[in-house]
Amino acid sequence: GSAGMDVSTDNAIIIDSLLKLHKVPLKDHGPIGKGLSALLLGRSSATLQGIFVHPGVIDADYMGQICAFVSTPSPPVTIPAKTHIAQLIPFKSCALKTGSKLQGDGGFESMGEPQVYCTQVISDQRPNMVCTLTMPQTTPLHIKVSGMIATGADVTIIS
Secondary structure, eight states, rough: OSSSEEESSSSSSSEETOOOOEEEEEEEEEEEETTTTTEEEEEEHHHHTTTTEEEEEEEETTTSEEEEEEEEESSOEOOOOOOEEEEEEEEOOOOOOOOOOOBTTTOOSOOOOOOOOOOOOOOOTTTEEEEEEOOOSSSSSSSEEEEEEOOOSSSSEEO
């Protein structure tokens, strides 16, 4: 069977600007059901038509209308109502719950406190450095790690 569920536009949309992101309401609403979250990915047929659906995550507790961010390299593009432009790939999240606040219909925002606070001076030693990890309620409390550290917008990888 299919890995995902097709989702379609709610209304006709005209994308009239080059590479600008447009928030496009889809016909479906959250929650996905059964405690599942979902990846929102563009359909290959939309990409072939010059419609780029940017990937997104729909949280298990999101209760509003599902929207997609869409752009095109060759405006103007008209997307008729009820056009299947994306698909939802359901998954069971294994992320730790960081708070009691439900997502509700407030999409496109962070829903929890950051798990790690870290700043690092960029030097000629980077990416190899010594790092001390502190883990409350564990033994030992502190662990020194020497190795490669790579940072991104939302994640730090220690190898």
